[in-house]
Amino acid sequence: MKSEQPSDVEFLTSENMKGLPFSEAVRMGNVLYLSGQMGIDKSIQLVPGGIAEETRQALENIKATLEKYGSSLEHVIKVTVMLADMGEWAAMNKVYLEYFSKNLPARSAFGTSGLALGGRVEIECIASLK
Numbered sequence: 001m002k003s004e005q006p007s008d009v010e011f012l013t014s015e016n017m018k019g020l021p022f023s024e025a026v027r028m029g030n031v032l033y034l035s036g037q038m039g040i041d042k043s044i045q046l047v048p049g050g051i052a053e054e055t056r057q058a059l060e061n062i063k064a065t066l067e068k069y070g071s072s073l074e075h076v077i078k079v080t081v082m083l084a085d086m087g088e089w090a091a092m093n094k095v096y097l098e099y100f101s102k103n104l105p106a107r108s109a110f111g112t113s114g115l116a117l118g119g120r121v122e123i124e125c126i127a128s129l130k
Contacts, residue, residue: 012069016042025069030129032071036082036122037061038115051088051120055095058123063099071127073099078126079107084119086111092121 011023026033039047039054040061047057059073066072081096083089089109105125115122 014068025065027069027129032066032069032127032129034062034065034125034127036080036124037065038117038119038122040117040119044117046117046119051083051085051091052095054120055092055123056098058121059095059099062123062125066125066127070129072130074103075127075130076100076105076125077128079105080124081107081109082112082115082122083109084112084115084121088120 008029010027012025012027013023022035024035037058038061039057041047041057047053063073066075079100081092083092092109
């Protein structure tokens, strides 16, 4: 029996993300849910430089994905940050505040026992459409 998805749900994946076991983003009504973003470049390699540079790249990846699907950092309403080491929270937060300096989204941050690719940080968010 085929399961029908609601007509106001759209699963979004760009060409370079095809084949991965998740959608890059899911739009439901006027809300966009992004999958976690890591500090990886276009070749799917972690950027060098540790937590600060990985955080910056993850947020640049989020910014690009939001803009590709009709939103922006200014429309982010919730962020979840996963850290491989909670001792790096202050360094991550310093970079985070470069991207979210006003109208701060609701946020949760927690430590993990490990992240994909040996990453230091993974960030996901929920945003409204423009």
